[in-house]
Amino acid sequence: MTGYPREVGAGWLEPLLTYPGHLDVSLHIEPIPQQVAAMRLRRQLARLESASRSDAAHGRLADFAAEAAADDATDLADSLARGHGRLFKVGLYLTITAATEPELAAEVERVRALASSLLLDAQPATFRALQGWTTSLPLGVDSLRATRTFDTTALAAAFPFTSPDLPATAGESGVLYGLSATSSGVVVWDRYAQDNHNSVVLARSGAGKSFFTKLEALRLLYQGVEVAVVDPEDEYARLADAVGGTRLHLGAAGVRWNPFDLPASHGSQDDVLSRRAMFLQTLIATMLGGAKLTAQARAALDSAIIATYQAAGITRDPATWTRPAPLLADLVTTLTRKESEGQAGIELAAQLAPYVTGSYRELFDGPTTTHPAGHLTVFCLRDLPEEMKAVGTLLALDAIWRRVANPRDRKKRLVVVDEAWLLMKEPEGARFLFRMAKAARKHWAGLAVVTQDAADLLGSELGQAIVANAASQILLRQAPQAIGVVGDAFDLTDGERQFLLTAERGEALLVAGPASRIAFNIVASPAETALVTTDPAQLAELEQHDPPPHPPAAPPGAIQISEVHQDEESDPL
Structure with missing residues (x-):
């Protein structure tokens, strides 16, 4: 020229x-x-x-x-x-x-x-x-x-990747979402340049919501953003292995998680013990099926938690917070003392018995085995029974929030909650997710809520509040039964509703306010597709051409222990 x-x-x-x-x-x-x-x-x-x-x-x-x-x-x-x-x-x-x-x-x-x-x-x-x-x-x-x-x-x-269809400019953390469906321009979006860093991804099963979420997480990892994922079905395994991430299989043999662990002191004057006691009340309410605790039960539980910590030598003095934390079994022992907690304490102890001596005891039967760390942390919940999925999600979010809220380790973070309907159906879990959505921006973190059940998310006031606190909203193909609820919640036009009803896999609509709405096609390279796809046919082809490598042989006389990968049919010894 x-x-x-x-x-x-x-x-x-x-x-x-x-x-x-x-x-x-x-x-x-x-x-x-x-x-x-x-x-x-x-x-x-x-x-x-x-x-x-x-x-x-x-x-x-x-x-x-x-x-x-x-x-x-x-x-x-x-x-x-x-x-x-x-x-x-x-x-x-x-x-x-x-x-x-x-x-x-x-x-x-x-x-x-x-x-x-x-x-x-x-x-x-x-x-x-x-x-x-x-x-x-x-x-x-x-x-x-x-x-x-x-x-x-x-x-x-003259920037080549500027799209006139998207007036909001991308910042230094801009991520390529795909190509515009109307003008073939490039769609680059920066969630950290918006009013808040949260996002909501809604789609029916098989529309590509997990593919899109993993692709965005991978491209944010390129830029040094720390990503934490709550993965109900172990769909992030290939991605975590490829980038050197950490996977924690809650519910697998040998994996323990102690909810009584106190976060490391950050030099602040906050009463960490009181905050931990309040979270434990939320967790136990979720364990009990989401039933709202009576005033007597909540009072008995609060005093029993403090007494359990005191029995382990942990008080409000920060110097005692580094001591070994008690276990859930210790709390049940405290609750069973009728003279100290009354009848409400005995009833709570009986309801918590499955998590201490019953079928669900393995996860809480001992101190924490693996602590989350690294640039990509994946909490896999596939090995948990369905009755424990909401509890596992809540435990994972709490562990993630400890890192996010650390003022001494301030950095860009993304928290992905896949299949969020598992937590939204529990009242206490929905409130915890809502509080995280409200406070994530203050800690330079974004919350990505991914779900295929629009009714559970939009059917409650807390779910609607989570959507309202998401500056980036990505909608993929919707079922005809849900398009009415989704269209009203996001104020979609008739053309946008028709687009979502007829969208092919990988076609999405980005909604970021009335001025920023664009339909686009998700684009990934072959290498990225191999890491983020969940299509069984593609996975079978990938495994055929690239079988998983065999683990290195252990030195003579060594005992090999695996905390994460466990064959159900093999002898655990």
Whole structure:
């Protein structure tokens, strides 16, 4: 490109990027040092001023193009002096490919016509075809050096991945969601640039909601964002193994989790013991089937929790918080003392018996075996029975929140709650998720709620509040029975409702307020697809071509212990 328009708007290169033929667009950008830019602007202003005075001295008519150039140069010099912008050398090159020479000539004419419509002057590199071809390759080498000086504003408008369909600009954590379904532009969205960092993903089963969520988490990991996932079906195993994440299989043999563990002291004056006691009340209410505790039962439970900690030597003194925490069995022992807790305590102890001596005791029968750590932490709940899924989700969210709320470890985080309806059907669990949605932004964290049951999420006031506190809302294909509830909740138009009813797998609608609504197709590379897909046919093909590696042999005389992977049919010894 040798000629450019005087003024451009955001995304003005999109017609070239969405050209239907085989067209490669190369944009080379080179910053100009501040001193060099200032010197060149002074020379340019001097030349323009000299020409203007010469014309006036000889009685010639005013050169309006020179006056416009002088005004632009003055504005650039002022912006540069104030530090509001910088200057860049920009080279824009197009490479056209065709099967035959006549087809190539026709394609060249069409591309030149398109460039002319954008007020771009396109000239062929007739005697420098080799240099032009190498310039268009992804090498970062500009062999043609046919550049034009751009300021910061003009360069930002020329950003190739700017979509005019999405007015909100992406920040430094922008993630590629896919291609626009209407204009074929690129959809880049930054949840951390919005009013809050939460999101809601709603879709029927098989529409691609887990695929999209894992893809966004993987691309956020590229940028150093710490991700924690509550995974009910162990769908994040391939992703966690590929990126070196940590997986905790709650409910697997040998895995223990003690809810009485106190978080490490962060140097704050908060009463950690009182906060832990309140969470334990929420947890036990969920264990008891979500039934609301009576005033007598809640009072007995609160005093029994404090007494259990005191029996273990843990008081409100922060110096005692590092001592070994008691177990759930110790709380039941305290509750059974009729003289201290009364009849309400005995009834609570009887209801907690399955978690201490019954079928569900294995998870709580001992101190915590593995503590969550790492850039990707996955809490797998597949090994838990259905009656324990809500309890496991609540335990995972509590462990995640301890890291999120640590003021000494402030960083961008994403908390993914897959199949959130498991927790939303429990009143105490729904309230805990609501509190996390309200407070996540203050700790630079985003909460991603993923569910296929819109009724459980939108059918309660807490669920509607969670949706209202999500600045990013992604809707995939919906069932006809749920489109009415979803359409009313998100204020969808008739066209948007029809799109969600007929959407194919991987087609989604991004809703971020009345001004930011765009339909897009989710796009992933083959390598990303291999890590995030849940399609059984694709997984079978991947396992056939790339079988899982065998674990390394243990040294002679060593005993190999696995906390995470356990074959149900094998001897645990």
